[in-house]
Amino acid sequence: MLRAVAGLRRPDKGRIACDGETWFDSAAGVDLPPEARSVGLVFQEYALFPHMSVRANIAFGGARRVDDLLERFRISHLAGERPPAISGGERQRVALARALAREPAVLLLDEPLAALDAHTRELVRAELQDLLAELPVPALLVTHDFRDASALADRIGVILDGRLRQLGTPQELIARPADAFVATFTGGNLLSGDARPLPGGGSEITLADGAVVRSDETAEGRVGVALYPWEVGVALAPPGDGLNAIPGSVHGLAPEGGRIRLRVGELAAECSPEEAQRLGLADGTRACATFTTASARLVH
Amino acid sequence: MARRAGFTAFLALCLGVALTFLALPIVALFAEVPLGDVPDLLGDPAVQEALAVTARTNAVANALILGFGTPAAYFLATRRFRGRALLVTLVELPLVLPPAVAGIGLLAAFGAGGLFGDELATSGIVLPFTEWAVVLAVTFVASPFYLRQGIAAFESVDDTLTDAARTLGASPSRTFLRVALPLAAGGLAAGWVLAFARGIGEFGATIVFAGNVRGETQTVTLAIYEQLESNFDIALAISVLLVVLSATILLSYKLLSSWRRSSSTSPSPFARTSSSSA
Numbered sequence: 001m002l003r004a005v006a007g008l009r010r011p012d013k014g015r016i017a018c019d020g021e022t023w024f025d026s027a028a029g030v031d032l033p034p035e036a037r038s039v040g041l042v043f044q045e046y047a048l049f050p051h052m053s054v055r056a057n058i059a060f061g062g063a064r065r066v067d068d069l070l071e072r073f074r075i076s077h078l079a080g081e082r083p084p085a086i087s088g089g090e091r092q093r094v095a096l097a098r099a100l101a102r103e104p105a106v107l108l109l110d111e112p113l114a115a116l117d118a119h120t121r122e123l124v125r126a127e128l129q130d131l132l133a134e135l136p137v138p139a140l141l142v143t144h145d146f147r148d149a150s151a152l153a154d155r156i157g158v159i160l161d162g163r164l165r166q167l168g169t170p171q172e173l174i175a176r177p178a179d180a181f182v183a184t185f186t187g188g189n190l191l192s193g194d195a196r197p198l199p200g201g202g203s204e205i206t207l208a209d210g211a212v213v214r215s216d217e218t219a220e221g222r223v224g225v226a227l228y229p230w231e232v233g234v235a236l237a238p239p240g241d242g243l244n245a246i247p248g249s250v251h252g253l254a255p256e257g258g259r260i261r262l263r264v265g266e267l268a269a270e271c272s273p274e275e276a277q278r279l280g281l282a283d284g285t286r287a288c289a290t291f292t293t294a295s296a297r298l299v300h
Numbered sequence: 301m302a303r304r305a306g307f308t309a310f311l312a313l314c315l316g317v318a319l320t321f322l323a324l325p326i327v328a329l330f331a332e333v334p335l336g337d338v339p340d341l342l343g344d345p346a347v348q349e350a351l352a353v354t355a356r357t358n359a360v361a362n363a364l365i366l367g368f369g370t371p372a373a374y375f376l377a378t379r380r381f382r383g384r385a386l387l388v389t390l391v392e393l394p395l396v397l398p399p400a401v402a403g404i405g406l407l408a409a410f411g412a413g414g415l416f417g418d419e420l421a422t423s424g425i426v427l428p429f430t431e432w433a434v435v436l437a438v439t440f441v442a443s444p445f446y447l448r449q450g451i452a453a454f455e456s457v458d459d460t461l462t463d464a465a466r467t468l469g470a471s472p473s474r475t476f477l478r479v480a481l482p483l484a485a486g487g488l489a490a491g492w493v494l495a496f497a498r499g500i501g502e503f504g505a506t507i508v509f510a511g512n513v514r515g516e517t518q519t520v521t522l523a524i525y526e527q528l529e530s531n532f533d534i535a536l537a538i539s540v541l542l543v544v545l546s547a548t549i550l551l552s553y554k555l556l557s558s559w560r561r562s563s564s565t566s567p568s569p570f571a572r573t574s575s576s577s578a
Contacts, residue, residue, distance in 0.1 A: 006467045034466035047464040051482045060478070061468040102469055 001159070002108045002142055006041045007034035019105050040099030040137075041108040045115055046091045048083035054094050055079040061101035069097040089120045089127075096131070107132075107139040113148050125151055146170075146186050158182050174228065180299050183226030188297075189267050190226055195219040195298065202293060213244040215296035224299045229261065231295035232269035235288045236279055244296060245288040250281050264289035326543060333536040341537035349515040350523035350538075357431055357519065358499050361438040365446050365495055370488065373450030374476060378462075388451065394444045402440055403508025410436070411509075433510035434517050442499035449491025453484035486556060493553045497546060 003009040005016055007023065010031065016024040018039075023032045040061070048057050054075060059066050070076040073093040078086055083094065092112060099107060112128060113121050129151055132139050143149050149156045150170035157167040158181070166178035170186075177183035184190050193207040195215075202216045205225055213225065238245035248265020253276070255261075260276045262269055267289040271281075281287065341347070376388060394402060409415045410427045420427060427433050457480050465475040481488075503521045510517040512526060520538055527535040 003463075006463075008463050008466065034463070035469045035471055037467075039467055041464070041467040043460050043464060045460065047458070047460040049461060049464075049479060049483075060465070060470070098468065 002041060002110050002140065005037075005106070005108060005140065006039045007032060007037050038102070038105040039108055040102055040104035040106070042092075042095045042099050042110065042112055044111045046083075046095040048091060048094055048098070050083055053080050053082060054086070057083065057094055058098045058101050061098050062103060063101075065101060065103070069101055073097045087120075088116050089124050092116070092124055093127075100135075100137075104137060107135065107137050109139060109141040111143055112141065113143070113145070128152055158185055177226055177297060177299055180224040180226070183224065183297070183299050186228075188226040188228050189232070190224050190299075191267075192222070192224050195221060195223040203298070205296075205298075207246075211246050213246065213296055214242075214293045215298055216293045217296075217298045219298045222300075226297040226299050227267065227291055227295060229268040229270050230259075231291055232264075232267055233290045234262070234264060234269055234271045234275070234279060234281065235290050236286075238288050239290055243290045243292060245290050247286070247288050250285040250287050251283050253281060253283065329536060329539050329543060333540050334533065335540075337533065338537045338540060341534050342541060344531075344534055346514060346518075346523060346527070347520075347534060347538060350518050350520045353431065353434065353515065353517065354500065354519040357434040357438055358496070360435045361442065361499055362492070362496060364435070364439050365443045366492065369443055369446045369450060370481075373447050373488075374454050374480065376447075377451045377454030378480075391447050392444055394441055395448070399441060399502070399504025400508055403437060403505035406433070406436055406440060406505065406509040428509060429511040429513060429517060431510075431516060434506055434519060437505040437509050438499040438502050441502055441505050442495040445498050446488075446491045446495040449494065450484070450488050453487025453491065454480060456487065457483045486559065490553060490556050493549055493556065497549045500542070500545065 004011045004024070011024065011026070013026040014024070015022065015026070018037070022028070022030050023037050024030060048054075049060065052060065055066060055070065058069055067076075070079055073096065075090060075093050075097065078090060078094070083091055086094070092115075113125055116124055125148060132152055141149070141152055143152075146156075153170070155167060155169055156173055158165040158173070158178075160181050166173060166182045168176075173182060174186050174188075177186060177188065180190055191207050191213075193205040193213075195203045195205045197203050197218050197220055198214070201218060202214060203219050205213050205215060205223060207213065207225070215225065234250070235245065238247070246265060246267060248263075248267065250262055250264055252263045253260060255273070256270075258273075259270045260273055260281075262271070262276075262281065264287055269289050271279075279285075279287070376384065376391070397405075407414060407428060410420060410433075411417050412421060412426075412428070427436065461483065462475050462479055465479045466472070470478065501521060502519070503525070506517065506519060507522060507525075512518050512522045514526075518526070520542065524535045524538050524542075527538070
């Protein structure tokens, strides 16, 4: 998609315009070459010119602001180095500086974090977050990772098989996933079952394994039940009081960000370390995954 | 164990036979020539003229090969179109063509009564048996070496780098000059070394198309052929000179390829193409 915006790949049909200027229009026969489109494309593997110094790489896009950019990205000390000699995080900063040197109308980022190891990734993600926030230029970022997307983007478009499934803020996507794919992409569990509307509103869903859960949403027929791990708790016995409970054995306990991630049966759930200790959770413990009727979102 | 050692001994024996056979003529050259007399022998007017003809004709031929071959190789390496494979094969054909056939072909094209002979004759251009005929013969047999290696060199340039140049505002020609050309330079130079060596050693097409006229079309290899009869020592002396030149070319080719391997991160098609075209 970014290659189409940049003019490197010709879309079958449609229209691409930026700031009132049409770059591509299949109906009108408009197709500007890449150099005529004001884009700053940061390639997945950065595509720095290996035969040029860092300074020459940035100057290739535009010579006017090289010193500013070197300083802003804290890479002045690398100005004379060749790209193969610098680290992955540094390369990304050079690639960003080079893309911005052209003073583009839009910044395009192709999986900017995919080439980095897990540790550098966290650091660079935070850096990128600050940078995108202060940049006066809109940015279009492609990623396969919802965490990257929610950290970096104001709005996320979920695309599957070339079709836009949902467009919204990260919060909107989680609160109202449009379909089963968006639900799992945003980190949710997905159960499938048959829904039956209840007289007082809401519905009752019979899951594939025979368990019955309730949701506040009304639906009928085949549905998916999306459950986010942070809304799924653990109890040793079904708690009653209107909570849904699905029994299963505990496994895959792992600390994550001050909480404990675990699986109860096939559901990913979360609890506090204190609670895990109080309940004596260990691999193989029989327990119930519990969740409210409000958190059981129904998707198709 | 014994069988394995026996096999190794067999391999070593074959290597010994091959090496002896390959080295013997070179050693013999240096053993037969009166080494002290080589400078004097090379000072012979016939040798001097042959050297001058070789230098002039090869300089022009190599300029043509680089000037037309580089953009042509870039085109074939970066564009996909119907019949491309056929074109590449056509470019490579002179590599496998017997040189005498190349000479006849050039005569048939540019000679009197040939395909373009009449047109050329009426406009006052006579090519066969002139220095230009040597240039054409050398260009014909040597350019495929450069083109072939050049296509491989441009193909090994990462597409995303040329794409990046375009998105940074570079036109296709600036992208070629600033990105593709410098990145392919190592491979292009290696291809040129091969073409240059082939051009210096050219004999068959030249003698058919350009003849063996002293001071006009007689290159060093043709001079060796002529001196065989009249003065064997001169033939030996020229041969020694060419051995030294060839060894220098081979050495620079090897140095170039090891330098390319160490300086480039992308896999190089060098070993594959050099082993098949050498």
